[in-house]
Amino acid sequence: MLKIAGLILLLFSLGNLSAQEICDNGMDDDGDGLIDLLDNECSCIIKRDIIPNPSFENNSNCTNNGYNNVSNWEVSSGTFFLYSLCDPFSIEGNPPIIPTVPNGQNYIHFYIFNGNTIFNQSINGGLAANTCLADTLYANHTYSLFIKGNHGFCYNLYNSIPSITTIELFGRPLCTPNVIPTNQWFNNVDYLANIDPNWQFLTSDTFSVAPxxxxxxxxxFTPSVDMTSISITGLTNALSTTQDNGYSLFIDDLELFEILIPDTITVNTSGQxxxxxxxxxxxxxxxxxxxxWFKDSVALVG
Structure with missing residues (x-):
């Protein structure tokens, strides 16, 4: 009898482990101690795996220069590198300045100039990493793009490193994979000169850390129109009248999430x-x- 009871208890426990949380019944369905909206399974943030090669692990080959070897990614000008553990010297400059890889074996690296006047961009190049998405970023939906970022300097002309490093995100409604016309990828100079109005500034973020x-x-960000292409670059949207020193920008481990904003009810009360x-x-x-109805993130049943 005890064996039967133990078997029933074991099956019940296994059932809880394999169960999925129901987010609106006021019960802990999966047995993890978290009920309804308190459970991560009921999160309003949903990961969307629509960025191809998000950690840059897929590349065409391992060479001593990484120009445009990153699968599914293109750059708006030439100074763009894939760094890989398979070749420690795949970035120009001193190996000691190259940071460890946060995810996998690869990350990409390109040069950015803060103080992006059109003249500065045209002389030194406006660098941007571009990709066609596997699906659409929908208008009026809110998204969050996580990017691991780092910075440093390689050449003597980079006399100092900016205390605040900026990454900007741009989007474009149309993108054709495996076709690379010059006007398909984001170009900092074209954007600043308003040559390509299809690119729209989406958002930016900054950090201030030691190199x-x-x-x-x-x-x-929340796109105003549907987007099928994104571009990651340095400070471009905010024009500067002065030329700043450039720096090397390293990025890796991209993750895109959609933030679901639930509809809420405005409640007005009267009486006693x-x-x-x-x-x-x-x-x-x-x-x-x-x-x-929910109270403290737990559904009120009935």
Whole structure:
């Protein structure tokens, strides 16, 4: 009898381990001690794996220069490197300045000039990493792009490193994979001169850390139109009248999430409980569907 009871208890426990949390029933369905919206399975942030080769692990070959060897990614000018552990000298400059790889074996590296006047960009080059997405970034949806970032310097002309490093994100409605016309990829000079109006500035993020330390950028944005291409670059959207020193920008380990913003109800109350005329009226911005009340992130059943 004890063996049967133990077997039933074991099967019940295994059932809880394999169960999935139901987010609106007020119960801990998967047995992890977290109920409804308190459980990570009910998170309003959903990962979208639509960035091809997000950690730059797929590359055409391992050579001593990494120009345009990153699969699914292109650059708007020539100074763009894939760094790989398979070749420690795949970046120009002193190996000691090359930081450790945060994920896998590869990351990409390109030169950025803060103080991006059109003249500065045209002389020194505007660097941007571009890719066609596997799916669409939808208009009026909110997204968060996490990027591991780092910076350093390689050449003598980089006399100093900016105390604040900026990454900017641009988007474009149309993109054709495996076709590389000159006007398909983001070009800093064209953008500043308003030659290509299809590219739209989406957002930017900055960090201030010592060189050769990885930091996570968090780029939160809401496209105004559907986007199928993104471009990652340095400070371009904000024009500067002065030329700043350049730096090397390293990026790796891209993760894209969609932030689901649930519809909420504005509740107006009147009356008193004691006089039995308490009234709560909710105003919603949608018609149809079903609604669920929650208290402290736990569903109120009934």
């Amino acid at each position: 050769n330390n990885w930091e996570q950028f968090n780029l939160v 409980f004691c006089t039995n005329n308490k009234l709560a009226v909710g105003n919603i911005n949608l018609t149809g569907g079903t609604w669920q």
